[in-house]
Amino acid sequence: KRRTFTFNTGIFSMLARSALTSLANRNPFNIVNNDAGEDATQGDGVVTIGDGSGSANTAQLIIAPNLAAELPSPSTRNILDMDGANSVLTINSDGYLGVGGGNIGNLRLNTNGARFVMNGGTCDITASLTIDNGTSVEVNGGVLNVGTSSSNGTNRIIYSANPTAITSLTLNSGTINVGDGNSQLIIGNDNENPAFGTVDAFSILEITGGALNLNGSFNLDDANARFVMSGGNFNLNPQGDQNLDSDIDIFDLEQGIVNMSNGTVTILNPHAVAGSGYAINISNTGSGDNRVSGSTSSTTDITFGGSFRFGDGSASLDGSEDGFDLNLSDDHTYGSFIANNPNGNNRQVEFINSGTTYNLNNNLIVTAGALDINTNIINSSGSGILSLAANGRLIIGNTNSADHFPGSTSPFSTYSVVEASTVEYDGGGNALVTMPGGAQFGNLIISGSGTKTLNAAETVRDTLTLESGTFASGTSLTMGTNATVLRTDGVMTGTIQGANAYNIAYEGTTKTSQAPEWSGSGDKSLIVNLDASETLTLHDNLTAQGDLTLTEGTLADAGFTLTVGGDVSNSSLHTGTGKIYLAGSSSQHTIGGDGTGQFENLELDDANGAVFSAAQTVNSLLTLTNGVLDIDNFLLSLPNTASVSVISPSATTMIQVNGG
Numbered sequence: 169k170r171r172t173f174t175f176n177t178g179i180f181s182m183l184a185r186s187a188l189t190s191l192a193n194r195n196p197f198n199i200v201n202n203d204a205g206e207d208a209t210q211g212d213g214v215v216t217i218g219d220g221s222g223s224a225n226t227a228q229l230i231i232a233p234n235l236a237a238e239l240p241s242p243s244t245r246n247i248l249d250m251d252g253a254n255s256v257l258t259i260n261s262d263g264y265l266g267v268g269g270g271n272i273g274n275l276r277l278n279t280n281g282a283r284f285v286m287n288g289g290t291c292d293i294t295a296s297l298t299i300d301n302g303t304s305v306e307v308n309g310g311v312l313n314v315g316t317s318s319s320n321g322t323n324r325i326i327y328s329a330n331p332t333a334i335t336s337l338t339l340n341s342g343t344i345n346v347g348d349g350n351s352q353l354i355i356g357n358d359n360e361n362p363a364f365g366t367v368d369a370f371s372i373l374e375i376t377g378g379a380l381n382l383n384g385s386f387n388l389d390d391a392n393a394r395f396v397m398s399g400g401n402f403n404l405n406p407q408g409d410q411n412l413d414s415d416i417d418i419f420d421l422e423q424g425i426v427n428m429s430n431g432t433v434t435i436l437n438p439h440a441v442a443g444s445g446y447a448i449n450i451s452n453t454g455s456g457d458n459r460v461s462g463s464t465s466s467t468t469d470i471t472f473g474g475s476f477r478f479g480d481g482s483a484s485l486d487g488s489e490d491g492f493d494l495n496l497s498d499d500h501t502y503g504s505f506i507a508n509n510p511n512g513n514n515r516q517v518e519f520i521n522s523g524t525t526y527n528l529n530n531n532l533i534v535t536a537g538a539l540d541i542n543t544n545i546i547n548s549s550g551s552g553i554l555s556l557a558a559n560g561r562l563i564i565g566n567t568n569s570a571d572h573f574p575g576s577t578s579p580f581s582t583y584s585v586v587e588a589s590t591v592e593y594d595g596g597g598n599a600l601v602t603m604p605g606g607a608q609f610g611n612l613i614i615s616g617s618g619t620k621t622l623n624a625a626e627t628v629r630d631t632l633t634l635e636s637g638t639f640a641s642g643t644s645l646t647m648g649t650n651a652t653v654l655r656t657d658g659v660m661t662g663t664i665q666g667a668n669a670y671n672i673a674y675e676g677t678t679k680t681s682q683a684p685e686w687s688g689s690g691d692k693s694l695i696v697n698l699d700a701s702e703t704l705t706l707h708d709n710l711t712a713q714g715d716l717t718l719t720e721g722t723l724a725d726a727g728f729t730l731t732v733g734g735d736v737s738n739s740s741l742h743t744g745t746g747k748i749y750l751a752g753s754s755s756q757h758t759i760g761g762d763g764t765g766q767f768e769n770l771e772l773d774d775a776n777g778a779v780f781s782a783a784q785t786v787n788s789l790l791t792l793t794n795g796v797l798d799i800d801n802f803l804l805s806l807p808n809t810a811s812v813s814v815i816s817p818s819a820t821t822m823i824q825v826n827g828g
Contacts, residue, residue: 172214176221176262179228189236191245191272197231199282201252213255218263218289225290226262235294237270240320242295247273250303254281259310261288268294271317277303280333286310286342295319298326299371302333307378309342318409321350321384327371329357335371339378339400347383349408352416356390356424364391364425364455365464375400375431383408385418385445391455393424394464397431397474405436407485414443414488417495421450421460428503429473434480438487438515446520447492448476453499462500470500471529478517479509479537487514494519496526504530504552509537510559519544522565528552532574534560534589543567543595547578554580556589556610565616567597571623575604583607587629587648593620601639602626608648614639614658622662634658634685641684652695653685664688669714671695674721680705693734696723706730706746713752718742718765725768732757738765738784747771747789750778759784763802772797775820786810798824 183196199213218227231247247268250257259265267273273294277284280302288309297314299305315323325346328335346353355371362369372394373386379401386404388395404419406412418435435447451458455467462470478492491514496502498521505528509515516538519526525545530552532539536559543565548554554574556562566572573591574580583605585591592613593599600623603609608627614620615635622644629648632639634655641662647653647670653660656676664670664687672685673695681704686692693714696704698721705724713733718740723730725744733752739762742748747769750757753776760781767786772778773793780798785805790797792814804823806812814821 171212172216174214174216174219175227175229176219177226179230181228181230181233183232184230184234186234188232188234189269191232191235193243193245195246195249197247198249199252199255199257201255213250213252214258215256216258216260216263217265218260220260220262220287222262224262225264227260228264228266230264230266231268232273233266233269235269235272237317238272239318241322242271242319245272245274245295246276247295248275250275250277250282250284251279252282253279255279255283257284259286259289259291261309263289265289265291266294267292270294271315271319271323274298276300277305279303286312288342295323296326297324299328299335299337301328301331301335303328304334304336304338306336306338306340307342307344308340309378311342312344314344314346315351316345316348316383318348319351320410321348321352321412323347324351324384325353327355330359330361331371332362332369334368336374337372338374338376339380340376341378343378344380345383346381347408348410349383349406350410350412351382351384352387353382353384354387354389355395356388356393358389358423358457360391360456362392364461365466366392367464370394370425372396374398375402379403381405385412385416385420387417387420387422388424388426388460389420389422390424391459395421395424395426395428397428397433399431401432401434403434403436403480405483407437407440411440412445414439414441414445416445417447417449418445419448420446423451423457423459424461425464426460426462426470428470431474432477433474434477435492436480436483437485437512438492439490440485440488442488442490446495447478447517449495450497450500452497460497472500472503473529475504475506475530476502477506477508479507479515481508481510481535483509484511484515486512489514491516491518496521498524498526501527501529501549504528504533505539506531506533506535507537507539507560508533508535510535516540516563518542527578531555532580533557534562536560538563540565541572541574543572545572545577546574548575548580550578550581552580553582553584554605555584556586556591558586558588561590561592563592563594564599565593565595566599567595567616567618569598569600569621571600571602573602573604576602579604586610595620614660625665632660634660647688647690655679655685660684662687666690669693671714672712674698674704676702678702678704681707681710683707686710691733693717694730694732695719696721696740698722706744716748718761735760737761738767739763740765742767744768747791750774750795780804789813791815792821792823794821796820796822796824801826 276298540563691713715734725746757778771791777795
């Protein structure tokens with residue numbers, strides 16, 4: 169006979185006095201097998217909260233709600249136990265179950281056959297949920313909260329260590345929230361008991377839908393332990409009221425049997441402190457220690473579906489210097505990798521292995537933040553998409569004179585690379601640079617050491633940054649219209665193709681301009697923005713048919729002439745025995761800046777003239793060959809060492825003050 173406790177409306181409270189803030193370690197509510205009934209058989213205990221016909225919280229069972237939190241680590245108090253074989257606890261959509269108060273109050277399924285089913289409603293377990301041997305928890309809707317208050321990681325979901333029957337947590341719909349940031353969800357105890365492939369004895373976490381939000385870490389750690397995911401979301405956050413120990417992996421498929429055909433695993437934030445723990449660790453194929461398999465009958469490689477995602481676009485807690493570091497076996501085929509970290513520091517995603525080839529069935533997406541594939545190769549099955557969005561940065565570290573752009577060996581079906589995205593080659597050796605699939609680089613950064621060689625005709629639409637090492641472009645590089653070649657500490661060789669107008673910028677330490685960055689036939693603008701007290705020295709007579717901008721640092725002409733066809737913004741210093749020569753414009757030149765700009769020698773030779781928009785100083789020679797220099801109401805400073813030369817003074821060749 170079944171012994172049932174059912175209520176469909178109202179509130180049933182136990183141990184609810186406000187003064188009851190602590191409790192001895194006892195079991196105030198237990199669902200058990202009853203004594204023999206009149207038919208001499210034992211009955212199964214059944215508790216049902218709500219019938220699904222009412223509004224939220226129409227039927228409530230509340231046990232010891234006023235227990236006070238104990239910090240940093242709470243005492244163990246088992247508030248609701250299920251000791252009866254085949255006992256059943258059910259919460260329907262209009263039901264509510266509250267177990268304990270503060271951070272104290274466990275719910276335990278203790279006996280083989282016990283079942284806890286949520287079809288909706290809400291269940292607040294203030295401490296831990298124990299899923300012992302042969303018991304099951306099934307969430308088909310509603311919200312299940314387990315130990316979400318600070319407990320120093322004490323409160324969590326606890327599985328049986330060595331199951332002799334199937335022991336399961338299944339999420340089909342709804343939401344499960346677990347832990348305080350340092351909560352460890354562990355399946356197995358690393359002792360290979362039961363043995364791999366045992367069909368009727370194992371612990372399993374299965375997600376078919378809904379969302380499991382785990383504030384802490386997940387570890388699959390026994391030969392026959394199982395993780396199955398065919399839908400839904402598994403979100404892990406190692407930072408909260410407490411932070412996960414930095415030596416613990418956040419999502420760790422250490423050993424066991426894995427079937428992930430769909431769904432998304434998201435690591436919301438990285439470790440807060442540097443340590444040996446990875447964001448994701450996935451072991452090699454096998455059935456022994458530190459081995460995982462995609463099959464229950466024999467050891468096979470895992471074919472992952474779904475996605476591994478790092479950041480969700482809104483999570484922004486700073487990580488350690490490790491960021492999201494991935495330790496992934498290349499035995500397996502992966503689904504999609506997604507990086508989405510627009511905010512926060514140290515949130516880069518990095519493959520920590522090197523020289524490894526990974527195969528993807530689906531997509532590689534960098535929505536925001538950095539994804540560093542290191543010296544690895546990522547191949548596609550041919551059906552996926554590689555997407556670099558505006559705030560995305562893909563870092564490639566190959567050093568073996570090969571082409572490691574993802575999909576270069578086995579391409580993605582589609583390459584979507586927006587202009588504001590960034591690709592960086594930072595390897596410590598030679599490499600080939602190319603963009604497959606007919607796409608074009610947005611921003612391209614050349615860093616590391618050695619020579620990075622452009623392997624095919626490519627266009628950089630935004631900025632080419634020469635950070636370090638050598639970029640050998642040959643005759644394959646085209647700069648997009650109004651794009652920029654930015655030299656910090658790197659150099660380039662080759663000749664820029666095409667007639668597009670582009671910018672040439674110099675930043676960082678002292679350097680000399682070089683012919684390759686000036687080799688394009690299109691109009692060029694020059695930008696000097698060095699560190700304070702550093703100098704850019706011209707290597708030849710140069711023409712900037714666009715604009716000249718001197719922001720910081722010194723422009724030393726080395727006796728050469730810099731011809732400027734556009735406007736000048738001078739907030740810094742020009743020196744040398746050469747000159748800045750204003751000529752060839754289609755309209756009046758504007759000479760501006762912040763009012764501190766100094767020219768050594770300045771010549772105006774343009775019928776369109778020039779006009780000040782800020783005070784200027786000429787330290788040696790101001791030459792007026794053609795055109796009116798209109799200083800408006802700004803100051804033109806000429807020190808004692810300076811002179812003015814007007815070739816043929818006239819109404820069209822003179823200095824004009826205050827516009828008249």
